[in-house]
Every structure is written in structure tokens, then in C-alpha cells.
Amino acid sequence: MAQKPGIPKGTRDFSPSEVQKRNYIFGIVRKHFETFGFQPIETPSFENSETLMGKYGDEGDRLIFKILNSGDYLKKVDEATYVAKDTGKMTPKISEKALRYDLTVPFARYVVMHQNEIDFPFKRYQIQPVWRADRPQKGRFREFFQCDADVVGANSLLQEVELVQLYDAVFTNLKLEGATIKMNNRKILSGIAEVIGAHDLLIDFTVALDKLDKIGEEGVKKEMSERGLTAQAIAKVEPLFSLSGSNLEQLQALKKMLQDSEIGTKGVKELQFIIETVEELGLQSANLAIDVTLARGLNYYTGAIFEVAAPKGVKMGSIGGGGRYDDLTGIFGLKDVSGVGISFGLDRIYLVLEELNLFPQEIEQSLQVLCLNFGEKESQAALKLVTELRKNGIKADLYPSSAKINKQFKYANNRNVPYVISIGSQELQNGEFTVKNMQSGEQVNYALSTPKDFIENL
Amino acid sequence: MAQKPGIPKGTRDFSPSEVQKRNYIFGIVRKHFETFGFQPIETPSFENSETLMGKYGDEGDRLIFKILNSGDYLKKVDEATYVAKDTGKMTPKISEKALRYDLTVPFARYVVMHQNEIDFPFKRYQIQPVWRADRPQKGRFREFFQCDADVVGANSLLQEVELVQLYDAVFTNLKLEGATIKMNNRKILSGIAEVIGAHDLLIDFTVALDKLDKIGEEGVKKEMSERGLTAQAIAKVEPLFSLSGSNLEQLQALKKMLQDSEIGTKGVKELQFIIETVEELGLQSANLAIDVTLARGLNYYTGAIFEVAAPKGVKMGSIGGGGRYDDLTGIFGLKDVSGVGISFGLDRIYLVLEELNLFPQEIEQSLQVLCLNFGEKESQAALKLVTELRKNGIKADLYPSSAKINKQFKYANNRNVPYVISIGSQELQNGEFTVKNMQSGEQVNYALSTPKDFIENL
Numbered sequence: 001m002a003q004k005p006g007i008p009k010g011t012r013d014f015s016p017s018e019v020q021k022r023n024y025i026f027g028i029v030r031k032h033f034e035t036f037g038f039q040p041i042e043t044p045s046f047e048n049s050e051t052l053m054g055k056y057g058d059e060g061d062r063l064i065f066k067i068l069n070s071g072d073y074l075k076k077v078d079e080a081t082y083v084a085k086d087t088g089k090m091t092p093k094i095s096e097k098a099l100r101y102d103l104t105v106p107f108a109r110y111v112v113m114h115q116n117e118i119d120f121p122f123k124r125y126q127i128q129p130v131w132r133a134d135r136p137q138k139g140r141f142r143e144f145f146q147c148d149a150d151v152v153g154a155n156s157l158l159q160e161v162e163l164v165q166l167y168d169a170v171f172t173n174l175k176l177e178g179a180t181i182k183m184n185n186r187k188i189l190s191g192i193a194e195v196i197g198a199h200d201l202l203i204d205f206t207v208a209l210d211k212l213d214k215i216g217e218e219g220v221k222k223e224m225s226e227r228g229l230t231a232q233a234i235a236k237v238e239p240l241f242s243l244s245g246s247n248l249e250q251l252q253a254l255k256k257m258l259q260d261s262e263i264g265t266k267g268v269k270e271l272q273f274i275i276e277t278v279e280e281l282g283l284q285s286a287n288l289a290i291d292v293t294l295a296r297g298l299n300y301y302t303g304a305i306f307e308v309a310a311p312k313g314v315k316m317g318s319i320g321g322g323g324r325y326d327d328l329t330g331i332f333g334l335k336d337v338s339g340v341g342i343s344f345g346l347d348r349i350y351l352v353l354e355e356l357n358l359f360p361q362e363i364e365q366s367l368q369v370l371c372l373n374f375g376e377k378e379s380q381a382a383l384k385l386v387t388e389l390r391k392n393g394i395k396a397d398l399y400p401s402s403a404k405i406n407k408q409f410k411y412a413n414n415r416n417v418p419y420v421i422s423i424g425s426q427e428l429q430n431g432e433f434t435v436k437n438m439q440s441g442e443q444v445n446y447a448l449s450t451p452k453d454f455i456e457n458l
Numbered sequence: 459m460a461q462k463p464g465i466p467k468g469t470r471d472f473s474p475s476e477v478q479k480r481n482y483i484f485g486i487v488r489k490h491f492e493t494f495g496f497q498p499i500e501t502p503s504f505e506n507s508e509t510l511m512g513k514y515g516d517e518g519d520r521l522i523f524k525i526l527n528s529g530d531y532l533k534k535v536d537e538a539t540y541v542a543k544d545t546g547k548m549t550p551k552i553s554e555k556a557l558r559y560d561l562t563v564p565f566a567r568y569v570v571m572h573q574n575e576i577d578f579p580f581k582r583y584q585i586q587p588v589w590r591a592d593r594p595q596k597g598r599f600r601e602f603f604q605c606d607a608d609v610v611g612a613n614s615l616l617q618e619v620e621l622v623q624l625y626d627a628v629f630t631n632l633k634l635e636g637a638t639i640k641m642n643n644r645k646i647l648s649g650i651a652e653v654i655g656a657h658d659l660l661i662d663f664t665v666a667l668d669k670l671d672k673i674g675e676e677g678v679k680k681e682m683s684e685r686g687l688t689a690q691a692i693a694k695v696e697p698l699f700s701l702s703g704s705n706l707e708q709l710q711a712l713k714k715m716l717q718d719s720e721i722g723t724k725g726v727k728e729l730q731f732i733i734e735t736v737e738e739l740g741l742q743s744a745n746l747a748i749d750v751t752l753a754r755g756l757n758y759y760t761g762a763i764f765e766v767a768a769p770k771g772v773k774m775g776s777i778g779g780g781g782r783y784d785d786l787t788g789i790f791g792l793k794d795v796s797g798v799g800i801s802f803g804l805d806r807i808y809l810v811l812e813e814l815n816l817f818p819q820e821i822e823q824s825l826q827v828l829c830l831n832f833g834e835k836e837s838q839a840a841l842k843l844v845t846e847l848r849k850n851g852i853k854a855d856l857y858p859s860s861a862k863i864n865k866q867f868k869y870a871n872n873r874n875v876p877y878v879i880s881i882g883s884q885e886l887q888n889g890e891f892t893v894k895n896m897q898s899g900e901q902v903n904y905a906l907s908t909p910k911d912f913i914e915n916l
Contacts, residue, residue: 005509005567005790008555011502013568015575016582019498035848037855039824040477044469044601045503045557045587046523051463065504068524068553070591074543085532085540095526097466099503109463110471117473119872121858124474129503133528143502154858158841162856165845277838281845332463366497380735383616387623387739390493397495398620400579400612414577 010134010142020363021350022145025174026127029147029344032169033125036162038149041124043106046097053098055105055331063132065142066095099131103148104328104341111152112332120153139317139347150341152328157270160304160324161277163342167308167320168286170344175358177285178311179319184294185271186301186323188254191264192240192292195257196233204228206295209240213293217241240292247275250290270303302326306342310352319348368458369396370412371421372405381448382423385433388451394458412438419458423448468592468600478821479808480603483632484585487605487802490627491583494620496607499582501564504555511556513563513789521590523600524553557589561606562786562799569610570790578611597775597805608799610786615728618762618782619735621800625766625778626744628802633816636769637777640749643729644759644781646712649722650698650750653715654691662686664753667698671751675699698750705733708748728761760784764800768810777806826916827854828870829879830863839906840881843891846909852916870896877916881906 007013014022033040046067053061073094074082081089100106103126111118127147134140149166151159164181171179193202204227208220215223220241224234239257243250251272258264271290278288286308294305303324310316322342329337353359369389371382382398389396399408412420422434432445435454446454465471472480491498504525511519531552532540539547558564561584569576585605592598607624609617622639629637651660662685666678673681678699682692697715701708709730716722729748736746744766752763761782768774780800787795811817827847829840840856847854857866870878880892890903893912904912 005571006506007502007509007567007571008504008506011504013502013572014500015572016497016499019500023498031851032848034824035851035853037825037853039474040481041474042472042477044465044471045589046466046469046601048464048466051465062528065528066526067557068526068549070520070523072545074545074548082543087530087532090532091526099525109465113463113465114471114473119869123855131503143504151858156858158837158856158858161841165848169848277841280838281842366492367495379616380738383619383735384739390490390623390627393489393493395493395495397581398616400609400614400616411577 008142010136010140012141012143016366017364020366021353021359022346024359024363025346025349025353026145026147028173029170030125030127032166032173033149036123036149036166036169038123038125041107041110041126042128043100043103043110043126045129046099047106047109049092049096049098051109052101052105053092056101060101063134064101065099065131065133066091067097067099068095069097100128101132102130103128103146103343104150107148107150108329109332111337112329112334115334121151122153123149123151125149139351141347145346147344147346148341149343150328150339152337152339154340155338157273157304158277159340160270160274161281163306163322163340164274164278164286164288165281165283167306167342168283171286171308172284174349174353176311176349176352176356178287179285180287180289180309180311182289182291182294182307182309183271183274184291184305185267186303186305187263187267188258188271188292189267189295191258191261191267192237194261194264196229196236198229198233201228201233205237209237209293210295212241243290243292247279247288247290250292251275254290254292267303274304296321296323300325304340310348311356314352314355316348316352317345319345319352321345364416365395365418367395367397367415367417369394369419369421370408370415370417371396371398371423372408373399373402374405374422374424375402378423378425378428381428382421382433385421385423385448385451389455392455394455466600468594468598470599470601474824475822478824479811479817480804482817482821483804483807483811484603484605486631487628488583488585490624490631491607494581494607494624494627496581496583499565499568499584500586501558501561501568501584503587504557505564505567507550507554507556509567510559510563511550514559518559521592522559523557523589523591524549525555525557527552527554558586559590560588561586561604561801562608563789565606565608566787567790569795570787570792573792579609580611581607581609583607597809599805603804605802605804606799607801608786608797610795610797612798613796615731615762616735617798618728618732619739621764621780621798622732622736622744622746623739623741625764625800626741629744629766630742632807632811634769634807634810634814635743636745637743638745638747638767638769640747640752640765640767641729641732642749642752642763643725644761644763645721645725646716646729646750647725647753649716649719649725650695652719652722654687654694656687656691659686659691663695667695667751668753669751670699701748701750705737705746705748708750709733712748712750725761732762754779754781758783762798768806769814772810772813774806774810775803777803777810779803822874823853823876825853825855825873825875827852827877827879828866828873828875829854829856829881830866831857831860832863832880832882833860836860836881836883836886839886840879840891843879843881843906843909847913850913852913 076093129143129145131143167181189206193199193205208223212220255268301323305323307318308320310319324340326338328339371386373379386396386398420436431448434445436443534551587603589601625639647664651657666681670678713726752765759781763781765776766778768777782798784796786797829844831837844854844856878894889906892903894901
């Protein structure tokens, strides 16, 4: 019996219209990556397991897809491990490769392996799929694309300025106006923890603070208390819950609050430089806003932290994020290489563009011209015309069989074709072809010998 | 100690210049796929194992990369299987997903799953990586891209004609002139076997015949004899070794030889129709040649067989291939859907373009303008200018730190940048910027207030 076909959960087939829309986004992201001087690299879909394992925490290790060794994969398993049936010990013996979990670790591996070929500072972008054995849910998939741009080997804050401009350029080009680029700085978070005397509770503090939007001021205070912050510490942090006003007003408040913390003061200065420089240069359609509750990737970032929110009114998690990390390549033996980067959340950007109806109509037009097929002799003339149209870059096709004309028109309608050409016996005799505008219904005849007349009117 | 990083054997990192060259090829292939009316789809990197296993023969099954189940993967293994240590029985219990081995089986699965959404005839293209646990060797990788275009649900030979034109359009656009599209027909091969009375030895016959180029006429005869063909059968096949002349002359010879075979005569007629129609329409730069030794994918194709050879003088295996298969989707329960398709061999086309020096020079130019960095104040003016250049679509960058100017120039040279801009304190005072043409050494000043003057000269 034939198999009933399906695909693994958490994965997706993409239809022609979906692929075209995704490629539209990729194309715009890629274009701006390149005008900003980023260069593309690509890395293998699977890496040696030791490259990936241990880099994303225990949870990450569990979510990495492992590839079974080829051939007699049990032969490397010693008897004791086999008898113990301990998958934790067995896995590294039967699987030595694993699917990429993100683009950052492979990039770090790439930089170290190719350090002698690379001209630093190295601005690279990478647009490739990653895989995670996460529980699939709405908007979360086991295979999805990441679009990352990172600079390594440059400490200047001008990089952060450029990355804000890059977000702005891409979202403006996508006509996604009003996105908010939220910024924070890991040093500010450290400074706050220091000032409130809860240095060792920084992670607890920021995890709780990050929930301000979700659980409100009282909720955050309660959680901070449960996580071991003293009442005194929480009182000192109180002004943060009501930080408001312009970016510069917020910076003043932060500066005052953190005046006794060296690292905090440094963080405020960095943030101030970035914000002032961006404001001086001007953004096209995005907003830049300080958000001291922003604490993503805490264990990872050491300076700027970015996150992008969709325009107001669109319910959607962040559509981009990033930050600076001071030691990207240390795990692979290359010390003191600072990196800063951002990424674009393709799947969510897609959903936002869909919701706001921002995909250009042309994307759905996979075929501009369909020639009807009236039989063998007529179709030869039609194919000649189609060949000429294609040489002029027009997406054109000949219906492959002389099916009933109704059926052929139905196909043209389904494929959303704007022009349908007929070359029947009468047209052939007259040396003509008839073009029907499918929207207006209007029909125009052209000479088969001068298809240019039609092409120029397209 | 830090890990010494490496990548799995048979996989590759792609540097910026390699990615750009590959994207150049993909871009041209994609453009022509679309002008010929093909629509893109994408399928998941891994499929359920049952979708792939058993579709490529025993050898194929062995070469499919299997993904280990997540979590406690041993729990589905029964005690008897575990004790027997039989990987053949164990594998399906600990691994339920596998990496795509080609694009054809996933396409067939896609067509069946989505048959109610698809408007037939369905012309799809797909450009995605595939994975094979093959022994790596020169030009053979464990991860590589396939670029396939197929039509399903159309029996007309006009499809074959179009596919020849498609090859011609792509290779012409790549400036790869003189490629030879070799054609045969599975029905001709069947006819030959019938005429020589070796019907049951068709596979042996064609495998031997396919080696004519490599081992010569005597070698083929010897191998045919070893494979069980009688001397009489081999004598009858003799004229095939010296088939020559124009396509039409060869067709005449084949027609005569196969006049008593119904299927063979049908094959010659099909081939003749395709060749005559293509010749009537004309090719731009490729040649079309009958090759009765062409027998690729014998178990698979039922009509036309294509294979493309690089231009004469380039030593390289086939750079493309394809054919017609009458029952693509039957394995998944959808009967009587005929398909015909071709694919482009990206890696080999890349090597041929490299050998013939056919990649356009602009590809290597990842940055058009580099602004030197003379310090904080100057760099702010520079960033303003760079922002303006980027808004005009120019690939421009500001060197991220005020390093020694020699070092900055060296970076510009390494990245092959044609224009270097200086805004030092003097220029800043004069409200100017200096553009150095790195090839001619010529320097020109422009006003910072009118960057358009420079942009228009680019």
C-alpha cells in the first residue's frame, strides 16, 4: 500500500507564494547587509558535536539534533556503557555530528579556523537555517532561518551606531514603518546591581526586571523579593519602574542613579554616545528607545543590548535582537576578539508584513503571460513567441497541451496571470496573436513578426 | 584548553568570495527558471525516515544521514533487538528522521500532500542542499546544493523542448558558451535491447554501452560479452559504436535499426520531434547532440534522457542532467502523474566558470567605498557621508577605528576597494572630502554638502 505522506512535526513545506515572500525579505535584508559592508559566509549544516555541545547550556545540549554515525555505529560503544543503557554516555559514541543550533558558534569557529585569511575588522553576514528539537508551537519551529550580521575585531561604538542604522534601513525598505529599536547596556544592568548592593543577584534581578511589561511593578517586586533581593535593594531600584521621558531625560536619571558605580557610569556613557550619534545622523522610519528592562542574553552580552519591537498595534514578540559580546572566539582559542551583531527574525517579520498587508502585489505574479495551446501547429508558433518573450526577461509560458480552452483559462486565473495570448488557426493565418488583458477584458492584436510592439506595452 | 576547531569531513565553509560566486550562479539559474514559468518550493531539511528509506536502493539507504531521536531514544528499543546489537533493526527505533538525500523524492511527497492546492501542470523549481554519507573525494561532498526544475502533470514533448531551451538560456547567460546538451531516450534503449534479442539484459547492455567514451569499442564489446550478451547480439549492436553525422542522419540510422521494434520506433519519433522543434526555434550558444550511449538513471527514466557536457577542452563530468519519468508520485499513492525535469550541477559549473575565468569581476568587489577614520570628530562627518552613500545603494564603509593610516590603506587593498575617501582635519575645515581612485592613484575633492557630485561619477 502506498504511504500516506507527512512531514516531521515542527517543520514546514513552503509553497511558491511563501517562498517568494520569504525571498523578498531575504533579498532586502541581504541588500542592506551588503551596502553596510557586510560580507556573506556559509558554514556546513552539521558541525562536529564537540564544536556545539556545551555552548548553549544543558537545555541547549538537549535541543541539539544529533546525527547518527554511518555504518556499524555500535562498534565504538564499550560493553559497560552498552549494558548500562545510559544514553548520556552512549550518545557521543554513536553520534559525532550535530545540526547547527545557531549561527553564532559556527561563526566563532569559522573566525578561528580562517583567522589567517580574514582581514579584520571582519563584517560578516550569514543567512542559513538552524535546527532545534524544541517543542513546536505557534511561531516556533524545529527548522528556521536566522539572518545575522556581526562585526568582529572592532571595539568602536560606531559599530553599534551602524547596526541601529542597518535595522532602520531594512525596516524602511520593507515599508515596515514605526518599528522600535530598544537599547540597553549590560554595564548599566551591572551598575544597577552594584548600586543596590545585590551584585551576586544580578541574574535574578534582571530576570525579574525583564518581566515588567508582563507582570507589572508589583509582580516584579514580589519576584525580586522571592529571588532574595532585600526590601532596601528593591526600594533603591524603584525609580527604574517609572523611567520615562525622552532618551536624554532617561539618560540623565540613569547617570544620577549610577554615579557611584564605575561600570554603570561607563554603560550610561556608551549608551549616550550611541543615542546621540544616531540622533545626529537621523533615522528614516524607526524609533530608538532606551529600555532598562531589556536583559536578553545576559550571560552572553557585555555591552550594548538591542531588541526590536514591531510597530505599535501589531501583537508580536521581538522581530530582531543582538548586542556586544567581548569574547566571541575564546572558546576556540582566539582571545580578545570583541564582537557585536544583530539578527533579523524572518518568520516574525513575515507574519507582520502579512498582517499589515505590506508584501508587494507583484510577488504573487509568478507568470506574466500565458499562451493558450490550440494544437500542434499553433503551439509551435506560440512557443516561438514565448521564446522571444522569455529572452526579454518576461515570465512567459505555453500551456503544455491543447486541453479545453475553459480549462486553460481557469489555469491562467488560478495562477493570477495578467495577460493571456491566443494563437488559434485564424490568428496563425493572419500572422497575428491576440492578447487579452485579464483584468480589463480588453483584447489587442499584434503581428507575430513584431512581438516587440507587445513587449514594449507590458 | 581551547578546542582546535575543525569541520566534518566532506563539508565546506564558504568564504565571502565563494558565497558571492555561488550566489551569482544561483541568481542566474533562478532568473531563467522563473522566466520559463517555474515556481519555487522548499521542503524541510529532514523528512520522516519512511519517506526516504527504500527509495534509492540499498546503497542509497546506507548513504542517508539519520537523525537520532531526542530524549531517551533507547526506550523504544525492545530487549531482543538491544541484546542482538543489530544496527539494522535498531536504527528505525532510535532514529525516525533523516536528512534529505535528493530533491526529487521530497518533491514527489510534496505534490501528493498538496495535490489539492496545486494547479496542474505544476512547474516547480527547488534550490536546496542535500546530504549523502558518501566517501568524500575531489568534487564529491557530503553536503551540496541541487538545483532542480521539474514539470508534473504534462505529457507533451514541448516540455522537453523547453528544458533544452532552459539549459541554453542559463549557460548563455553565464557566458559558458559551447556546452553540449546530450539527449537520448529510454525507449530507444529498450528498442535496441529488443532488436538484438537481449531484452532481459537491458541493464547490462546499457551499463556497458555507457562506457564507450571511457573504455572504447573493444572494451565495451568485452564487457557486454562478460555480462552475458551473445556474439550475435553484439554484432547487431555494432553500428551504434560508429553512429555519426548530424542529428538527423543519426536519427535516420536509428530509425532503420529499430524499424521492427514498436517501442524503439516510438523513442526515435520522440527524439526527432524534440530535436526538430529545438532546431526550428534555435539555440543561443549550446549544442544539442544525440548520444545513444547515454543511459543515466536507467531504472528511473521512461522517456527523454538529458546530460550536459562542459565546453570542449574543459575536463569535467556532466554539469547537468535529467529526463522524463512516468510515475513520480506513485510511491506516495498518486498514480499516473508524468514528470520531466532537469538539474544543474552547481559545484561543477562553479569549477568550470573558475577555470574559464568567467566570473564577472564585480563579484569580488564587496565594498565600493572605504572612508578612512582620522579620529572621533572626523569620523562623525565620515559616518554622515557613508550614511548618504548607503542610502544611494553604494556599498560603503567607515574604518571602525582611527588606526594608523597605512593599516587602513592595507585593509582597503585587501578588500579590493576601488575608492578610498579621506576626511582629515584639513578637509573637515574646508568642508570637503578627498576621493582616491585606488587604481589610477588620482585624487579628487568634493564638497561634503554635495556628495551627489561624487555619487554621480561612480
